[in-house]
Amino acid sequence: MLKINNLNKSFHSELGSEKKIFKGLNFQLNHGDFVSIIGSNGAGKSTLLNIIMGNITPDGGNLYMEGRDFTDLATYKRNTFISKVYQNPALGTAPSMTIFENLSMADNKGKRFNLTLGLNKKKKEIYKNTLTELGLGLEKQLDTEVGLLSGGQRQCLALIMATLNKPKILLLDEHTAALDPKTSELIMEKTKKIVESHKIPTLMITHNLNDAIKYGNRLIMLHEGKIILDFAGEEKQNLTPEKLLKIFHTQNTAIKDDELFSLS
Numbered sequence: 517m518l519k520i521n522n523l524n525k526s527f528h529s530e531l532g533s534e535k536k537i538f539k540g541l542n543f544q545l546n547h548g549d550f551v552s553i554i555g556s557n558g559a560g561k562s563t564l565l566n567i568i569m570g571n572i573t574p575d576g577g578n579l580y581m582e583g584r585d586f587t588d589l590a591t592y593k594r595n596t597f598i599s600k601v602y603q604n605p606a607l608g609t610a611p612s613m614t615i616f617e618n619l620s621m622a623d624n625k626g627k628r629f630n631l632t633l634g635l636n637k638k639k640k641e642i643y644k645n646t647l648t649e650l651g652l653g654l655e656k657q658l659d660t661e662v663g664l665l666s667g668g669q670r671q672c673l674a675l676i677m678a679t680l681n682k683p684k685i686l687l688l689d690e691h692t693a694a695l696d697p698k699t700s701e702l703i704m705e706k707t708k709k710i711v712e713s714h715k716i717p718t719l720m721i722t723h724n725l726n727d728a729i730k731y732g733n734r735l736i737m738l739h740e741g742k743i744i745l746d747f748a749g750e751e752k753q754n755l756t757p758e759k760l761l762k763i764f765h766t767q768n769t770a771i772k773d774d775e776l777f778s779l780s
C-alpha cells in the first residue's frame with residue numbers, strides 16, 4: 517500500500533542551525549490498516565503527514581503507493597488519491613458555499629473543475645443518502661451555507677468530503693482536537709464507520725490515548741522522528757493508557773505525561 521523508505525528531513529532556523537526531524541524513517545501502511553499515531557510535541561507527526569500530502573518536501577528517501585514511487589509527484593496530483601482532515605473544521609470546507617456545493621466540489625476533485633457537472637438531481641440524491649447515514653440531519657440542509665454549521669457538523673462534512681471518492685489513504689491530523697468531548701466522540705464513531713465500511717487505509721494523529729487505543733487496528737508511537745512502538749491486533753487491544761505511558765517512560769524519562777497526552 518503506502519511505503520516510506522529511508523525518509524530524511526531537516527529544518528533550518530533563521531540563524532542557520534539544523535534540526536533533523538527524520539533520519540532514515542521506514543514505515544509501511546498496509547491494506548485495511550487504521551493506524552493511530554501518538555507521540556510527544558515536536559516528534560514529527562504532522563511533518564510526516566505533510567510529507568505524505570506533498571506540502572513538505574523530504575531531503576531524502578522515497579514514498580511509494582502500491583509500488584509506484586510518488587516522492588516527486590505534485591501535491592495537486594496526490595490530492596486525487598490522498599485526503600486529509602485537519603484539526604480546524606474551517607480548513608476542510610468552504611464557508612460561503614452551501615453543503616451541496618461543498619460536496620460537489622469534493623466530488624469533482626481531480627476532475628476538470630466544473631461545478632455544474634455535479635449539479636444534478638441524481639447527485640443530490642446520492643449526497644442526501646450519504647448525509648442521512650451520518651444521522652445529523654444535514655441531508656435536510658443541503659442548501660445551507662457551511663459557515664452557519666456548528667464545528668462538529670462542519671467537521672463531519674469535512675470527513676464526508678475527504679472520503680467521498682474513496683481515497684487510497686486518509687490522513688487525520690488531530691481532527692477531533694478542537695471539538696468538545698461529546699462531539700469528538702461522535703466524530704470518532706463516524707470516522708470508524710466510514711473508514712471500516714469503505715476500507716480506507718488511515719493514519720490518524722491524536723493526543724488522546726483512549727482514542728488511540730480504542731480506534732483502529734494499529735498504534736504507533738513517534739518520538740524524535742523515530743517509531744518507538746508499533747503495536748497491532750491483540751497486542752494493541754490489550755493496551756491501556758497506563759501501560760502506554762509506562763512503556764513510553766522506560767525509553768524517555770525526561771518527558772512528563774501531560775506534555776504528551778490527554779487521557780480524557
Ligand SMILES: Nc1ncnc2c1ncn2[C@@H]1O[C@H](COP(=O)(O)OP(=O)(O)OP(=O)(O)O)[C@@H](O)[C@H]1O
Nearest residue numbers: 527528535537555556557558559560561562563564
Ligand atoms: N516549516 C518548518 N520550519 C521549521 N521547523 C519546523 C517546520 N515544521 C515543523 N518544524 C519543527 O519540526 C518539529 C516537528 O514538528 P511537527 O509539527 O511535525 O511535530 P508534531 O509531532 O506534529 O508535534 P505536535 O504534537 O506539537 O503537533 C518541531 O520541532 C517543529 O518546530
